[in-house]
Amino acid sequence: MEFSSTKVQQGVTIKATGRMDTITAPSFEEECLRWMEQGDVTLIIDFSGLEYISSAGLRVILGIGKKLKNQGGLLVFGGMSSMVREVFDISGFTSIFPVHDSMEAALAAT
Numbered sequence: 001m002e003f004s005s006t007k008v009q010q011g012v013t014i015k016a017t018g019r020m021d022t023i024t025a026p027s028f029e030e031e032c033l034r035w036m037e038q039g040d041v042t043l044i045i046d047f048s049g050l051e052y053i054s055s056a057g058l059r060v061i062l063g064i065g066k067k068l069k070n071q072g073g074l075l076v077f078g079g080m081s082s083m084v085r086e087v088f089d090i091s092g093f094t095s096i097f098p099v100h101d102s103m104e105a106a107l108a109a110t
Contacts, residue, residue: 001016001017001018001019001020001024001027001028002016002017002018003015003016003017003027003028003031005031005035007040008044008107010042010044010107010110011040011041011042011043011044011074011110012035012040012042012043012044013043013044013045013046013103013107014031014032014035014043014044014045014046015045015046015048015049016028016045016046016047016049016050017049017050017051018049018050018051019050019051019052019053020050020052020053020054020056020057020060021052021053021054021056021057022054022056024057025054025056025057025059025060026060028057028060029060029063029064032064033064033067036064036067036068036071036073041068041071041072041073041074042068042073042074042076042110043064043068043073043074043075043076044076044077044078044103044106044107044110045075045076045077045078046078046079046103046106047077047078047079047080047081047084048078048079048080048081048103050080050081050084051081051083051084052083052084053084053087058087058091058093061075061093061097062093062096065096065097074098074110075097076097076098076099076100076106076109076110077097077098077099077100077106078099078100078101078102078103078104078105078106078107079100079101079102079103079106080099085099
């Protein structure tokens with residue numbers, strides 16, 4: 001899994017590409033925590049390049065979301081592949097987190 005992060009007016013965008021599973025989910029968590037430790041509490045996640053997400057990835061996302069909520073922050077998703085969106089739908093994450101069809105929509109809503 002690879003990341004590219006950019007500071008934007010609304011917060012921080014993090015683009016994750018590859019697979020998020022037991023092996024790679026901790027690196028996603030570290031990337032999010034790195035920004036949170038710097039005081040950035042609005043994270044806009046670009047999953048357009050994410051090919052696969054496992055339950056380990058979902059657990060990490062839930063943990064990050066809870067930490068951000070406790071800090072008055074927000075975790076927003078944009079640009080998911082259909083497979084990742086289906087996992088979010090089935091797991092109920094689309095009712096927990098704002099999910100947008102594109103990063104442009106995610107940024108506009110933040």
